[in-house]
Amino acid sequence: MTMPPAVSIQVLRTPELIQSVCRYASIGDKACLAQSDRRLFYMLMPALWEHVKGLARLFALSPYLEEMSKVEGHGLYTTAGIDEFIASHKPLDNDDFARFDIYSPWIRHLEVCEYGATPEYEPALSLLYIFSNRRTILPNIVSISMTVHFNFRTDPICVIPFLSDSLQELDFSITSAMSNWDTPLAESKILLRSVSVKCFQLKTFCFTPPGVSYFPQPRSTISLLDTLTQRIDPSIQEQLDNPPWYFIAPMQPLVRFATSASFLEPSFFASIGNWPSLEYFEVLFDTEDGLDLPDLSATAFPALNHLGLHQVPNWDTAEEIWDTSSLVSKPTSVKLNMAETCIEHEEQSIDKLLSFLHVIGARSPYVQNLWIHVENDNNYPAYELLASDLDQLEGLPLGNRAPEPAEEHDVY
Structure with missing residues (x-):
């Protein structure tokens, strides 16, 4: 029946x-x-909806946002064009979020750029950024990432509208071979300020630096985020005159932190060393200068188990860092990416590499995972190492296999 x-x-x-x-x-x-x-x-x-990949899926929850995400020829490249856009388009209101507000409380993880961001999103993001200064967009968001390997300028406007006091992880991954990260300093400071005033539970903050390349050049284009911020609150401009570390220093101690070498003013570096919870620390060198390291006590970096250094400009800088015992003596994982500027004559370069392997073996006794990459191009031959050359590392408790697939100019 x-x-x-x-x-x-x-x-x-x-x-x-x-x-x-x-x-x-x-x-x-x-x-x-x-x-x-x-x-x-x-x-x-x-x-x-717990894990959302790509901004397009979010925009589809609001007909107006979806429409604006497809606008072409928007003219958001000049101050006049930005002002004209704001004046000629209806601002977002709660009616535009009627369906969005049903789904948004379920979203815990947002991967911003599943396939890379597109310029067409700038109109939608502009309206969303303005609206986010009046209310929280994603009230229960836990993590935001831009971790896929993409070839475009990292733009903080892709994430700032979604910041919330529930956020625990904000991750702009640092990749080893990218020379085209290019975030203007003003935009970097706006993101840092937004994080410092909104994200009180943050535990992971991995952020790329302003203008990463071998010969950084200032950007001549108008910054959309900077212009919008001045229109929203002109008083913020006075705060942006402070250096980047001014906004990071008041944060609660982090567990994972990756940043630019140019952000690491000596006193701030010393403060990081006192964070009791810091386990993961990576630095990306965005200039040819090294780090201005302060004197650190033996108890600095008490919980550190991973150290990553990217685009290190020369071997001398690497050796200076390895002279800082409290920073290098504790990690079980080391990732070292040397810039192309380290390559001189092949014999000299290989000698310096072997010498540095000896330094690592002597001063980082707990390393189990070691990744070394030396930037190369077709003008230089790849390093050729004999197995016996790695005797420098025989005292380390290294694993039996490389943590990532090796390329011809990588050393593990």
């Missing part, structure tokens, strides 16, 4: 049954099932 429809739907709504069915269902099937019944909608949708 067929059960009455009311009984059938009650059985279908049983959480245990739904979990069993969804274990074998695709994301698309789960979404279709969720649309079939209101109770099923609220049962299934939170898991489907």
Whole structure:
């Protein structure tokens, strides 16, 4: 005998049954099932929206945002064009977020650039940035990342609208071979300021520096984020006259921190050394200068287990860092990416590399994972090392395999 429809739907709504069915269902099937019944909608949708990849998926929740994300020829490259855009477009209001507000509390993780950001998003992000100064967009967000390898300027306007006091991780990954990271200093400071005043639970902050290249050049284009910020609150401009570390120093001690060498003023570097929770520390050198290291006590960096140095300009800088015992004696993981400027004549370069391997072996006794990369191009031959050359490291408790696939000019 067929059960009455009311009984059938009650059985279908049983959480245990739904979990069993969804274990074998695709994301698309789960979404279709969720649309079939209101109770099923609220049962299934939170898991489907917990991790969002790409801004397009967010914009689709608001017809106006989706429309603005497809605007072309917007003229947001000059101050006059930005002012004209603001004056000629309706600002976002709560009505534009009627559907968005149903889904946004479920979002815990946002991966901003699944396939790389596109310039067409700037109109939508501009309106969203202005609106985010009046209310929180993602109230329960835990992590925001821009970690996919993409070839475009890292633009803080892609993440600032989504900052929240619930945020614990903000990650702009530093990659070993990217010379085209290019975030203007003003935009960097705006992001740092926004993080310092909004994100009180932050534990991970990995941020790329302003203008990373072998010969950094100032950007001549108008900064969209800087112009919008001045329009929203002109008083912020006075705060932006401070150096970058001014905004980072008041933060609570972090667990993971990656930043630019140019941000590490000596007194701030000493403060980082006193963070009791810092386990992961990476520095990206955005100039040909080294680090101005302060005198650190033996108890500095008490919890550090990973040290990463990227685009190190020369071997002398690396050796100076390894003279700082409290920084290099504790990590079990070391990632070292030397800039192309380290390559001179092949014989001299290989001698310096071997000498530095000896330094690591002597001063970093707990290293289990060691990754060394020397930037190279077709003008220089790849390093050729004999197995016996690695005797310098025989005292280290290294793993049996490289942590990542080796390239011909990498050393593990």
